[in-house]
Amino acid sequence: MEFGDQVVLVTGGANGIGRAICQRVATEKPRGIVIADRDIQSARNVAAEVGGVAVECDVSCEDDIQQLVAQTRQEFGRIDIVVSNAGVTSKGGFETADADWDRLWKINVMAHVFLSRATVPQIVEQGGGAFVITASAAGLLTEIGSAAYSVTKHGAVAFAEWLSVHYRNQGLKVSCLCPAGVATDFLDLQDPIHQFLHVNSVTAVHCADCVIDAVKRESFLVLPHEEVGEYFQFKTQNYDRWLHNFAHLNSRFQKQAARRDAKAGSKTH
Secondary structure (H helix, E strand, O other): OOOOOOEEEEEOOOOHHHHHHHHHHHOOOOOEEEEEEOOHHHHHHHHHHHOOEEEEOOOOOHHHHHHHHHHHHHHHOOOOEEEEOOOOOOOEOOOOOHHHHHHHHHHHHHHHHHHHHHHHHHHHHHOOEEEEEEOOHHHOOOOOOEHHHHHHHHHHHHHHHHHHHHHHHHOEEEEEEOOOOEOOOOOOOOOHHHHHHHHOOEOHHHHHHHHHHHHHHOOOEEOOOHHHHHHHHHHHHOHHHHHHHHHHHHHHHHHHHHHHHHHHHHHOO
């Protein structure tokens, strides 16, 4: 699907991957770009760069999503391509507070559900369009150090699959973006796990290029890191071996974190 003369809605469009997608979409000469984000000032900055419209929106709130979609249709008359990109993370395992589990579930999973409810029926009625979900390599593999992020990104991938299965033959082309490390503020370079991801990180611009290409080719899985596809294949071929390897990697990160904490503690005495 081409972007020319299409109306494109991007959530989480004020920073990082979302901002890069908006900038890249603008080069395709769309009819309109809507940049939705809780950070309205940054969204307005991006809108000024790309000639788009900024809308303040909390994607964890379905009422906000409904208002966003209504405002977009009022401005442009239709929505052709949706990029459901907003996402958050947290650290920790099953001890993670319920409030954080709820927050990640709402933003990393339910926001995609809310946005599809509000847009997909009309897109299908128009004759078709595209829906992009930003998930993560964590949704295909796992996220060492963050149970809630791993679980919710698996949920995002699963919902993208469901959406594609049920609406592909009705003209909706679904793509699912699953990057590993991306050189944005999302990475905490004090964290050994994120340091590891940073080594082979790609730019947000590269992710945006991959998204544009996938939508044009109408392909589902978007992998800015080719090795993620290889790891995913290995996981499905030998699940136990894959789990063993990741458990070993987790032990390595835990030792690095312990050494870092011990070093930091010695400096305080």
